[in-house]
Amino acid sequence: MSLRIVVCVKYVPDATGDRHFADDLTVDREDVDGLLSELDEYAVEQALQIAEGRRQGGDDAEVTVLTVGPEDAKDALRKALSMGADKAVHVEDDDLHGTDVIGTSLVLAKAVEKTGYDLVVCGMASTDGTMGVLPALLSERLGVPQVTLLSEVSVEDGKVTGRRDGDAATEQLEAALPAVVSVTDQSGEARYPSFKGIMAAKKKPVQSLDLDDLDIDADEVGLGGSWTKVDDAAERPARTAGTIVKDEGEGAKQLAEFLAGQKFI
Amino acid sequence: MAEVLVYVDHVDGAVRKPTLELLTLARRIGDPVAVHLGAGADSAAATLAEYGAVKVLAADAPEFADYLVVPKVDALQAAYEAVSPAAVLVPSSAEGKEIAARLALRIGAGIITDAVDLEAGDSGPVATQSVFAAAFTTRSRVTKGTPVITVKPNSAAPEAAPAAGQVEQLPVTFGEKSTGTKVVSRTPRESTGRPELTEAAIVVSGGRGVNGAENFSVIENLADALGAAVGASRAAVDAGWYPHTHQVGQTGKSVSPQLYIAAGISGAIQHRAGMQTSKTIVAVNKDEEAPIFDLVDYGVVGDLFEVLPKLTEEVKARKG
Ligand SMILES: Cc1cc2nc3c(=O)[nH]c(=O)nc-3n(C[C@H](O)[C@H](O)[C@H](O)COP(=O)(O)OP(=O)(O)OC[C@H]3O[C@@H](n4cnc5c(N)ncnc54)[C@H](O)[C@@H]3O)c2cc1C
Numbered sequence: 001m002s003l004r005i006v007v008c009v010k011y012v013p014d015a016t017g018d019r020h021f022a023d024d025l026t027v028d029r030e031d032v033d034g035l036l037s038e039l040d041e042y043a044v045e046q047a048l049q050i051a052e053g054r055r056q057g058g059d060d061a062e063v064t065v066l067t068v069g070p071e072d073a074k075d076a077l078r079k080a081l082s083m084g085a086d087k088a089v090h091v092e093d094d095d096l097h098g099t100d101v102i103g104t105s106l107v108l109a110k111a112v113e114k115t116g117y118d119l120v121v122c123g124m125a126s127t128d129g130t131m132g133v134l135p136a137l138l139s140e141r142l143g144v145p146q147v148t149l150l151s152e153v154s155v156e157d158g159k160v161t162g163r164r165d166g167d168a169a170t171e172q173l174e175a176a177l178p179a180v181v182s183v184t185d186q187s188g189e190a191r192y193p194s195f196k197g198i199m200a201a202k203k204k205p206v207q208s209l210d211l212d213d214l215d216i217d218a219d220e221v222g223l224g225g226s227w228t229k230v231d232d233a234a235e236r237p238a239r240t241a242g243t244i245v246k247d248e249g250e251g252a253k254q255l256a257e258f259l260a261g262q263k264f265i
Numbered sequence: 266m267a268e269v270l271v272y273v274d275h276v277d278g279a280v281r282k283p284t285l286e287l288l289t290l291a292r293r294i295g296d297p298v299a300v301h302l303g304a305g306a307d308s309a310a311a312t313l314a315e316y317g318a319v320k321v322l323a324a325d326a327p328e329f330a331d332y333l334v335v336p337k338v339d340a341l342q343a344a345y346e347a348v349s350p351a352a353v354l355v356p357s358s359a360e361g362k363e364i365a366a367r368l369a370l371r372i373g374a375g376i377i378t379d380a381v382d383l384e385a386g387d388s389g390p391v392a393t394q395s396v397f398a399a400a401f402t403t404r405s406r407v408t409k410g411t412p413v414i415t416v417k418p419n420s421a422a423p424e425a426a427p428a429a430g431q432v433e434q435l436p437v438t439f440g441e442k443s444t445g446t447k448v449v450s451r452t453p454r455e456s457t458g459r460p461e462l463t464e465a466a467i468v469v470s471g472g473r474g475v476n477g478a479e480n481f482s483v484i485e486n487l488a489d490a491l492g493a494a495v496g497a498s499r500a501a502v503d504a505g506w507y508p509h510t511h512q513v514g515q516t517g518k519s520v521s522p523q524l525y526i527a528a529g530i531s532g533a534i535q536h537r538a539g540m541q542t543s544k545t546i547v548a549v550n551k552d553e554e555a556p557i558f559d560l561v562d563y564g565v566v567g568d569l570f571e572v573l574p575k576l577t578e579e580v581k582a583r584k585g
């Protein structure tokens with residue numbers, strides 16, 4: 001039996017660019033380059049490793065990358081395909097503009113179900129919304145276990161196991177497939193696409209789906225269907241320029257004066 | 266007055282500080298009702314009452330420790346159904362956010378994560394979020410269902426406001442999905458004896474400039490003199506010089522202390538994402554062009570191995 005892995009990847013504005021909001025208070029995607037969220041590269045990497053492990057053991061596996069996003073989100077899919085994923089699914093619909101996390105989880109859950117899955121792999125959080133809750137929502141919607149925030153993951157005998165490094169403890173987790181996992185940036189460096197991979201990606205299938213294909217009504221998603229509303233967004237005032245001194249032997253003393261003046265010591 | 270559910274973050278009944286902050290914020294919206302899952306409700310109740318909990322709903326069962334997240338969602342949902350609150354507030358830990366999100370979906374409500382402030386509004390609580398690596402501040406509301414909001418540590422100063430805080434048992438029926446993810450083993454993190462990174466009033470962080478695990482004592486010594494927590498940049502963590510649990514930034518902890526001291530850290534956007542909302546920022550870096558200096562209230566251009574040990578001595582001397 002082939003292990004069907006679906007990797008959810010998000011197309012995000014470059015974090016090192018000048019990110020800001022559009023007039024409708026959604027993320028402005030015009031002025032900043034977009035890319036595959038760096039934290040989702042770790043998800044692609046772990047999915048590829050799990051698939052490669054299966055193939056080495058004589059079993060089969062197939063890795064599908066899935067994104068919900070605008071036209072340009074295809075770039076994120078291409079990147080994941082050039083890393084080695086087998087095929088891609090792009091959910092794209094004008095009515096999706098401004099969807100909140102509850103709506104996004106609905107769309108992803110329907111698309112995952114339509115694609116067919118044994119294992120869903122997500123990143124730990126996106127680099128724009130940074131909520132870190134979508135994997136848990138997918139698990140709730142799909143009715144399958146969540147095995148999230150893993151720094152180590154493996155799949156064997158119809159089970160997924162992994163290590164979750166929490167605030168208070170490190171936990172070893174285990175769940176039966178099908179399941180939703182998310183992996184952290186501690187799970188292992190993601191590979192760079194090879195030249196061969198980039199060429200091969202051009203021939204890999206990218207399936208486009210819209211809301212109709214997923215039996216979702218337009219009013220369940222988008223800005224209008226959102227269960228949250230952003231009232232205003234303001235640029236944080238630049239921090240007032242501080243005092244900068246060059247250490248010529250007195251730097252520590254000067255800094256101590258400052259800290260004492262602020263009542264820290 | 267309407268009631269507001271506050272999910273209690275605790276270690277065996279020792280209530281963690283962010284929960285007290287939540288109780289303080291909850292009082293702006295209504296009467297806080299604390300939800301305490303696991304052992305220790307009776308010892309937690311005194312603290313929760315002192316900070317304004319009118320009631321403590323308590324449930325203890327092995328499921329909370331033996332399975333991931335879902336049993337806690339079942340319990341919080343039971344509390345929600347028992348109380349019909351005006352809002353549900355949960356601390357913004359990794360687990361807290363997952364619990365909150367699943368609850369929101371179940372009760373047909375919107376969710377806002379990582380609020381840094383909360384006020385009552387005409388159409389429900391208004392949450393302030395600090396987004397895009399703290400370059401923007403947004404104000405948002407939940408427009409459908411009972412608002413579920415997760416709040417970051419250090420979002421408010423806890424204020425005592427004594428209330429009854431009577432403990433009531435919360436009956437919980439676990440759903441069939443609650444045992445889906447088994448916690449096979451758990452290794453508690455060893456205490457460093459220093460303040461918790463996300464809760465500390467002062468954080469001293471070291472980066473690639475510290476240049477080796479053995480040199481981190483320079484950071485630790487200053488931290489100990491100041492009674493501070495120790496942080497690290499990802500470069501220092503990736504190099505294996507300091508544990509990942511101490512990483513500050515986008516993929517580490519987000520901190521908002523009264524004072525943040527960055528030593529040998531350049532100030533990359535992903536690092537800023539985790540510390541830019543600190544009240545006072547200080548940097549020591551030998552490169553005067555380092556972007557961290559754009560953020561500082563006070564900066565010293567110099568070698569951290571010169572400046573930090575001397576500063577540590579100064580601090581000790583002044584503290585007597
Ligand atoms: C600054 C900002 C703040 C926001 N705050 C809120 C809020 O408080 N409440 C709210 O309801 N919405 C909020 N949103 C909207 C929300 O970010 C989007 O709906 C988003 O698609 C899902 O949330 P996330 O990006 O935070 O995902 P996360 O939960 O951080 O994502 C985790 C993982 O889920 C997968 N994933 C996420 N999005 C997609 C996608 N579009 N396609 C494929 N896989 C995906 C990826 O594997 C990713 O690594 C916010 C958006 C921004 C830009």
Ligand SMILES: Cc1cc2nc3c(=O)[nH]c(=O)nc-3n(C[C@H](O)[C@H](O)[C@H](O)COP(=O)(O)OP(=O)(O)OC[C@H]3O[C@@H](n4cnc5c(N)ncnc54)[C@H](O)[C@@H]3O)c2cc1C
Nearest residue numbers: 472473474498499500514515516517529530531535551569
């Ligand atoms: C998706 C993603 C997530 C990330 N998440 C995080 C995160 O959570 N946290 C994080 O920190 N980074 C994160 N990063 C990495 C980030 O981009 C930077 O690479 C990292 O913060 C650099 O760490 P640094 O400042 O210690 O090192 P560098 O950038 O190398 O800076 C070292 C600084 O030390 C100074 N220095 C050297 N020697 C001395 C000396 N003797 N005395 C004084 N100063 C000295 C140098 O002048 C330099 O400015 C992330 C990156 C990505 C892509």
